[in-house]
Amino acid sequence: MKRISIQPRNHWQSAVENLGFGFHSTDVPYWDESACYTFSLDEVLYIERASAELWDLCLGAVQHVMDNHLYHRFAIPDHFIPYIEKTWMADHPAIYGRFDFCYKDGAIKLLEFNADTPTSLYEAGIVQWFWLQDRDKTKDQFNSIHEKLIGYWKYLKPYLYPGPLHFTCVKGSLEDLTNTEYLRDCAVQAALDTQLIFVDDIGWDQDNQVFVDIQDQRILNIFKLYPWEWLVRETFGTNILADRNKAFWIEPGWKMLLSNKAILPILWELYPDCPYLLPAYFEPGSLADYVRKPILAREGANIELIRSGAVIEHTGGNYGAEGHIYQQLCTLPAFDGNYPVIGSWIIGQQPAGMGIRESKTLVTDNTSRFIPHYIE
C-alpha cells in the first residue's frame, strides 16, 4: 500500500458532477484526487480474504447474541427483540455493509463494521472507477460494487413481496440522497419496480395498520438509509411491530446487532485467534492503550484514544448515553501526515471492493476525504 501525490484532472469538479456526485466539496474538500493509493494484487486479495472471513464471523456472532440473549449489551428496547430474532430466523433480505480496516505493517485489523447505514458507496463504486478510466485505463481496481449490487438485487427479487421496493432517506442530505438513489439505480437495472419516499413522508394507515407511501399505496418492501436505532425510538417505531403487511425493511432488523459496536467485544470473546480482530471489552480491564467508543455513534463522534492512561486524541459529539466499548489501540498508518482507513464493502454476502477515507487525525470523522485507489 503506497500513497502517491498526483495532479488532479483538469476540471475534475465538472467530471465528478457529471456523474451526479454533487457533494464532492463542502467547506473542505471531500473528494480528493490530489493523491491516490496503490496496492499490489496480493494486498487486495488479503483485504478480500479478511472481509470474507469477518463476514462469516459476524454471522456467527449474531447467532451467539441471540442464543445467549445478550441484548442488554446493545441497548436495544426489549419489545424489539422478538422482531430482531424473527428477521434473522426468516432470513429477511440484506444487501450490504462496510468493514473499516486499519491496514498497517502488512496486517489488517477491524476497527468497526458499518452494517446498517454505510455511506460512501457511490464514491467507491462509481466515482473512483471513472477517475481511473480517465487516469489509466490499463490499471485495475478492487471494485465490483456496481455489478454486485445489480446482481444481488436480482437475486433478492423473488424473496421480496410483490409490489414496489421503496427507498427512503432523510430529505436534507444530498449525500444520503445520492447514496440512496444509487442503490435504487442498481435495483432499477435489476428490473425491480422502485419508488423514492423520504423518511418523514412515510405514512401510517391507522385504520389498516400498514405503512403507506405518499400516494397512499402500501409499503411492502423498503430500503432505508436511516439507522435502526433511530427508527425504534421514533413515534412510528412500534408501528413496525404492528405492521399487518410485515414489510421487509432493508437492511433487516438483525443488522441492529452488527452495526452496534457492542458486537466488537463479542467477536473478540468468540474468536480470539482471529488475526483481524483487536482485543475489545465492555470495560477497559487490563488494556493500557485503548480506544473508548460509544456503542452507538456516527462519523467518529465521541471517540477517545488513551495511551498509558493519557488521552492522546478525542472527538466531541452527543453520543455515549447507551454505553461504551474499549478496543485495543491500533493507530492508523501515517502517510505524510495523512491517516487512511480502508472501507471494505460486503455486498450480497461477498467482498465487493473498497474505498479509502483519509484524515489528518487518528480519528476518521466527518471531515475525512475520499482518496481513490488502483492496483499496481
Added chain:
Amino acid sequence: MKKSRHIELVLITAALASCHKPAHQWTNGNAVYIRSDSSAPYSRIYTHNAPGVWYYAFRPYGYYSFGRYRRVGYYSDAISESSNIGHDAAKGGIVRGGFGGEGGGYSVSS
C-alpha cells in the same frame, strides 16, 4: 479479475435525458438527477442556507401555542386541497411524520 465491467447508470446520469427539468436551470446548488416518473410526486425547492437541490412532498404545518410549536399535520401542493384537508375518508386515518425526527434531518453518514 477485479475490474468492473461496463457501467451504466439509469437514474443518476442517464436520467439527464429523461429528467423533465434540465440541469442548467438549477444553478444555485449541486443537482442529483432523479428519474422523473418515480420522483414526480416530489417538487424541487431551493435552499439558501445549504447547497443542493432538495425535494419535498409533504410539508409540515403547525402553530405556536404558549411558546411551544405544535405540528398539526402535513400538506402537499402536489395533491388536491380536499385531500390535504382530509375530506377523503379513506385517507383520514393516515398520519405522517412519525419517522425522521431523531437525526434532525442531517445525514446518517457512517
